[in-house]
Amino acid sequence: MSPFTLRRPTGPAVPLVCDSPHSGTWYPDDYRPAVPLPQLRGGEDTHVDALWGAVPAVGGTLLAAHFPRTYIDPNRSEDDLDPGLLDAPWPTPLAPGEKTRLGFGLVWRNIRAGVPIYDRKLSVAEVQAxxxxxxxxxxxALAGCIEQARRDSGAVWHLNLHSMPNDAYQRLQIDSxxxxxxxxxxxxxxxxCEPAFVDLVERELRGFGYSVARNDPYKGVQLIERxxxxxxxxxxxxxxxxxxxxMDEATREPNEGFAPLQADLTRLLHTLAGYVRAQLAP
Incomplete structure (x- = not known):
């Protein structure tokens, strides 16, 4: 299976590139976890790519991973790896971050605090694979989309798309x-990101009736920083x-809120595409 789906604009193109790195539900045969699949699926941002499915229709590009983030996390840098997870030294220097210490690095060690995914060490070769x-x-693929948009238009706006568990603060060991x-x-x-774009996203979401926070508890990691x-x-x-x-976090099935949220995000995307076009106007 291909590791991702890339959907190109179906309407007049705008330099809006969106990626859903954690919505994958394909679990490769060489994974060999020690916890059952329903527990592993707790790491998925299930259905996020579908929620934002109107991206191509408004002129944007949508990239979505097929593999699960617990297998390997495309939102982490290549050196953000826990050396304690490996059965031998990694051949190049590593730079594990704070979330890696909690078990959520390039390759997850835990599915949640105190619940390890593996009953073994991983070989260097299998992680490299x-x-x-x-x-x-x-x-x-993502870098290609970003560079093409920047080359064609002189600018690019990127949305890195995720979902978060209802107990996010507890999982991150934050007392909020x-x-x-x-x-x-x-x-x-x-x-x-430019403040005006962030302000627009927040204003639109609040206008739909949602509560919005900035950088609390998630600031974004290496992918958006790069x-x-x-x-x-x-x-x-x-x-x-x-x-x-x-969605229902236990079953991973969409709930009655899915369609209204999807409709709101489609309206948001039309607004963002209009903003991007305005920024590019001579």
Whole structure:
């Protein structure tokens, strides 16, 4: 199976590139986890690519992973790997981040705190094979879309699309006085995206009746930091959706909120495409 689906614009093209790195539901045969599939599926951003399915119709590009993030996470950099997960030293220097310490790095160690995915160490060769089979093709496809949009239009706006569990604060071991917002917009504290675009997304979502937070508890990670260079007219924003808005977290099935949310996101996409066109107008 291909590691991703890439959907090109079906309407007049705009430099709006969207990617859903965690909506994959294909579990490769060489995974060999020690926890049952229903538990593993808790790591999926199930149906996120479908929620944003109108991207091509408004002129944007939509990339969606087929493989699960617990197998290998395209939202992490290649060196964000837990050396304790391996049965031998990695051949190049590693730079594991804070979430990797919790078990959620390039290759997840835990499905949640205290629940390991494996009953074994992973070989260097099998992790390298996951990188070559899934991670690298996904990144090459995304980089190609970003560069083509920037080359054709002189600018690009990127949305990195996710969903978040209702107990996100607990999973991240954060003691928050606030309830989890319906949407969390992450721009690395203002570093990866122009403020006007973030303001527009927040204003539209609030207008639909959703609660919105910025960078709390998700700021975005290496992927948007690499793409988002506003000084070069490369804008990148992570969008997290609270899962109970559209699905049952236990069964992973869409709930009665799916269709209304999908309709709201379609309206948002039309607005964003219009904004992008206006920014490019002479």
């Amino acid at each position: 996951r990188i070559e089979r899934c991670w690298r093709p996904y990144h090459q 006085p606030r309830p989890l917002a319906d949407f969390v917009l992450g721009d690395r504290d203002g570093r990866t 793409i988002g260079q506003p000084q070069l007219r490369r804008h990148s924003l992570q969008v997290e959706i609270r899962r109970p808005l559209y």
